Amino acid sequence: MIEISRRSLVKSLLAAPVVLSSTSLFAQTQTTLTANYATTAFDALMAQAADLYAKHAGVSVTFQKPAPASGGELIKQTLLNAIAGGLPDISFSANNYVQRLASQNLAQPLDKLAATDSAWSQMQGHSTVGRIGQVDGHLYGVPFQVSVPVCMVNLALAEKAGADPRALPSDWPGIIALAKRISALGNGIVGGFFDLGAAWTFQALITADGGQMATPDGRDVAFEGPTGMKAMEVLKGFGEAGMISMSDKQAFQAFGAGTIGIYATSNNVLSNLEKQAAGNFEIGTIAWPLTSPNGLLPAGGRTGVVFTKDPDRQAAAWQFLQFMTSPEIQTLVVKATGAIPLDPDAVQDDKYLGGFYKEHKNHSGGLARAKHLTGWYSYPGENAVKINEIMIDRLSQVATLKAAPDAMLKSMSQEIRALLPKA
Numbered sequence: 170m171i172e173i174s175r176r177s178l179v180k181s182l183l184a185a186p187v188v189l190s191s192t193s194l195f196a197q198t199q200t201t202l203t204a205n206y207a208t209t210a211f212d213a214l215m216a217q218a219a220d221l222y223a224k225h226a227g228v229s230v231t232f233q234k235p236a237p238a239s240g241g242e243l244i245k246q247t248l249l250n251a252i253a254g255g256l257p258d259i260s261f262s263a264n265n266y267v268q269r270l271a272s273q274n275l276a277q278p279l280d281k282l283a284a285t286d287s288a289w290s291q292m293q294g295h296s297t298v299g300r301i302g303q304v305d306g307h308l309y310g311v312p313f314q315v316s317v318p319v320c321m322v323n324l325a326l327a328e329k330a331g332a333d334p335r336a337l338p339s340d341w342p343g344i345i346a347l348a349k350r351i352s353a354l355g356n357g358i359v360g361g362f363f364d365l366g367a368a369w370t371f372q373a374l375i376t377a378d379g380g381q382m383a384t385p386d387g388r389d390v391a392f393e394g395p396t397g398m399k400a401m402e403v404l405k406g407f408g409e410a411g412m413i414s415m416s417d418k419q420a421f422q423a424f425g426a427g428t429i430g431i432y433a434t435s436n437n438v439l440s441n442l443e444k445q446a447a448g449n450f451e452i453g454t455i456a457w458p459l460t461s462p463n464g465l466l467p468a469g470g471r472t473g474v475v476f477t478k479d480p481d482r483q484a485a486a487w488q489f490l491q492f493m494t495s496p497e498i499q500t501l502v503v504k505a506t507g508a509i510p511l512d513p514d515a516v517q518d519d520k521y522l523g524g525f526y527k528e529h530k531n532h533s534g535g536l537a538r539a540k541h542l543t544g545w546y547s548y549p550g551e552n553a554v555k556i557n558e559i560m561i562d563r564l565s566q567v568a569t570l571k572a573a574p575d576a577m578l579k580s581m582s583q584e585i586r587a588l589l590p591k592a
Contacts, residue, residue: 200485203257205233206471207243211261214505218498226492228485233257240266240367240471241554251275258477259486261313264301265367265545267472269553271304276474279308282487289491292512300543301468310472311490314502315509315542316437317466318373318457319534320344325450326351326358326430334451340458341403344431348410351430359423360410363403363568364434366417368560369545372467374400376543379461387549388589393582399460401567401574407433408570435469436535439507443531454534459541466538467545470508496521507532509539552588559584 206215212235219230236243240263247270250256262270270276279302283289302310324334330350338344345361352360364370372382380396383389392400410431415423424432425445432442439454446452457466473490475483492498496515500522503510515521516536526532548556563581566572 200227200482201229201231202259202482202486202489203231203233204259204261204473205235205243205247205257206261207236207240207263209235211235214501217501218493221497222489222492226488228489230259230489241557244269244554247275248273256476258482259473259475259489261471261473262310263367263545264310264312264315264468264470264472265369265547267302267310267474268304268544268547268549270474271307271309272549275476276309277476277478277483279311279475279483279487282484283308286487286491292494301545302472302474303544310474311487311494312468312470312472312511313490313493314437314470314506315511316435316469316506317509317535317538317542318370318433318469319436319439320455320457321424321432321434321439321442321531321534322347322453322455323351323424323427323430323446323450324453325427326354327453329354330430334453337453337455339455341406341460344455344458345403345406345410348407348431352411357428358411359413359429361407361431362412362415362420362424362429362433363407364417364420364432365561365564365568368557368564369435369467369469370433371400371404371560371564372546373457374403376467377457377459377461377464379463382546383548383589388591390582390585390589393578397578397582398574401578404564404568405570405574408568412568414565414569436507436509436532437469439531439535440505441507443529452531454531456534456537459538465541465543468542469545500525503532507535509535548585548589550588550590556585556588559588 215232219232223229236246243262244266247256247260267276299308301312301315302308322337327337327347328334330347332347338347348361351358375382375392375396378396378399381391384391420429420432421438423429425442427450443452473493475486477483477486494511496512496518499510499512499515502508503522504525510516510522516526517523526536547553560581563577567574567577
């Protein structure tokens with residue numbers, strides 16, 4: 170069985186941060202792991218991580234051609250490969266699909282490997298990483314890239330609307346009121362846009378208020394009540410601030426071009442938006458409001474799951490997943506995407522991200538919620554993707570003032586309920 174200490178691996182990287190030896194510091198093996206992921210935007214990052222790991226651990230990781238668009242495309246590809254017998258050893262799946270992969274006995278439980286890894290145990294003492302990959306109390310995945318929803322603000326437009334860029338509102342009433350003032354500036358400016366891709370941000374409204382998406386048995390919705398109405402009213406507020414129908418890509422481009430005032434979306438796009446806005450306007454961020462003392466946020470992003478059932482390959486896969494949570498790799502991930510680092514040590518150490526956060530204050534909006542993470546829920550059964558599509562469509566109608574919040578909450582809940590497993 171291959172044994173690679175994550176702590177030793179990190180130490181070896183620290184010893185040679187610039188020039189990496191081509192000679193492995195560990196016993197050479199011929200092990201080659203296979204993996205897949207979604208979206209070509211991660212090509213360079215994955216290639217860099219695999220190269221570092223091969224040089225220091227003697228284990229090659231080869232990636233299959235990535236699913237072109239999203240986590241949804243990857244899950245479809247994975248399910249087809251499962252039938253054809255072509256699953257990789259590892260898959261970096263969207264967090265909301267870990268539950269489905271586990272329920273279909275594709276993702277393998279990692280509890281035994283985690284129990285014997287002291288570095289993993291140490292990380293659990295001051296991190297919420299373990300919650301993200303859990304299903305029914307068992308560990309099925311190790312997060313690699315974690316994102317949270319934030320509100321991004323065009324500070325130039327906010328100031329024109331009378332706001333103090335150094336004292337932005339921190340609750341939904343204040344955020345929506347500012348978005349409405351920005352909308353009143355006219356000239357084609359959209360006051361606010363609420364990104365409903367994958368219905369993740371709606372789930373964030375529910376869980377931030379202490380609610381749940383479903384009953385514990387997964388047979389019924391659990392948000393058809395006050396918590397759901399509060400969420401619907403937030404969407405209505407964005408509609409009243411001028412939100413119009415746009416795709417995720419269009420909204421991203423519009424905010425980067427300076428025509429949207431407040432953009433409720435994932436902190437995962439912050440780095441790219443900063444590049445787009447550079448020289449034109451500054452971006453501010455507002456941490457996602459927690460409207461309950463028990464509020465949590467569903468962790469977006471990607472989690473590494475293990476498909477191989479071979480014990481030796483599982484052990485090798487586990488070590489690679491641990492490497493992907495190391496300060497070195499998390500520093501690359503954060504700088505490339507704006508994600509939340511999984512290793513708290515990386516935030517404090519100037520060798521990694523300490524200096525980065527001092528220079529990039531905007532990233533503190535996501536970091537502020539790092540201790541308030543929970544799993545990204547996905548409904549059980551074969552209709553999970555269809556339910557997601559229904560939610561996006563129905564919620565968009567509320568956010569663009571095409572449907573009343575109370576009526577849509579009731580009808581959407583009924584539609585979802587009809588698609589859930591009955592037993």
